[in-house]
Amino acid sequence: MTKRRVTVSVPEDVAETLEQQPNASAYVAQAVRDRRRMDEFCALTADAGVQLTEQGMAEARARRLQVQAQWPRERYEAVRDRVRQHMQDEADDAGRPAA
Amino acid sequence: MSAEDEQRPVALVLDRSALLAYPYSIHVGEPVGEVITDGQRFGVTAVTAAEALELASDAKHRKHLYRLLSHDSCARLPTRGESWQELSYWRGLTGRVDLAATVMAALEHRASILTSEGNRYGPEGHLPVIHMPA
Numbered sequence: 320m321t322k323r324r325v326t327v328s329v330p331e332d333v334a335e336t337l338e339q340q341p342n343a344s345a346y347v348a349q350a351v352r353d354r355r356r357m358d359e360f361c362a363l364t365a366d367a368g369v370q371l372t373e374q375g376m377a378e379a380r381a382r383r384l385q386v387q388a389q390w391p392r393e394r395y396e397a398v399r400d401r402v403r404q405h406m407q408d409e410a411d412d413a414g415r416p417a418a
Numbered sequence: 419m420s421a422e423d424e425q426r427p428v429a430l431v432l433d434r435s436a437l438l439a440y441p442y443s444i445h446v447g448e449p450v451g452e453v454i455t456d457g458q459r460f461g462v463t464a465v466t467a468a469e470a471l472e473l474a475s476d477a478k479h480r481k482h483l484y485r486l487l488s489h490d491s492c493a494r495l496p497t498r499g500e501s502w503q504e505l506s507y508w509r510g511l512t513g514r515v516d517l518a519a520t521v522m523a524a525l526e527h528r529a530s531i532l533t534s535e536g537n538r539y540g541p542e543g544h545l546p547v548i549h550m551p552a
Contacts (some may be wrong), residue, residue, distance in 0.1 A: 352490075353455075353457055355490075356454050356489070356490050356491050357451070357454050357455055359489065359490070360450065360451055360454050360489060360491070361451070363441060363482070363485055363486060363489070364441050364447045364451075366441075366482075367441035367442055367482055368442075369441055369442065369443075369444055369447050371444070371447050371448055371451045372448070375444060375448040376448045376449075376451050376452040376455060377452070378448070379448040379449040379451075379452045380452040380456070382449070382548055383429065383430065383449065383452070383453070383530055383548060386530045386546050386547070386548055387530065387546075389543070389546070390528070390530075390546040392528055395525050395528045395546075398525060398545075399504075399525050399526075402504050402507050402508070403503075403504065405507060406503035406504060406506070406507055407503075409503075410503065
């Protein structure tokens with residue numbers, strides 16, 4: 320991807336944060352992309368007359384994290400393994416000659 | 419989109435009911451918005467997208483869906499041919515192939531499913547489902 324040098328002025332605290340980054344350019348690029356994605360999404364919903372709220376999003380996050388806490392990685396794997404085994408058993412049965 | 423952006427995890431998969439409620443329901447907008455704010459992606463299976471576009475109420479609604487599906491944080495998710503047996507299992511449980519594809523995508527990405535048809539996914543707690551009002 321083509322890169323361009325841009326000079327900006329930032330507050331002291333932001334400058335300190337950037338100085339601590341091993342790759343300040345990458346850090347800024349990521350932050351700008353994150354912000355742009357959210358701005359674009361807000362524009363989409365606003366176009367339909369829907370305004371997102373910080374509180375609503377915080378509540379949505381709490382609900383997602385609650386489900387996430389109940390579903391550790393192992394639980395996902397267990398469900399997939401169980402289904403695969405079930406379907407394998409069915410396939411094995413289908414492959415046996417009729418009695 | 420950079421390669422790093424494409425590596426962002428998929429945290430939430432929208433099923434057909436969630437997609438059809440977009441963009442008019444705040445119960446879809448806010449969960450999707452918080453995932454984007456969190457630096458993650460939301461996902462929609464290709465089968466779900468096709469179903470929702472067919473059922474969308476009018477051209478304006480379809481336009482909104484196209485724009486959502488084109489968003490940088492939307493992962494458009496495939497259903498692989500070699501997964502046909504699992505797809506068949508989940509089709510049997512949910513009663514619809516788009517829901518089956520949604521379940522498979524959620525399990526693969528270890529994501530939650532956003533839906534107003536939670537009863538389609540088996541008993542409470544059977545799958546990682548986030549319920550939203552219809």
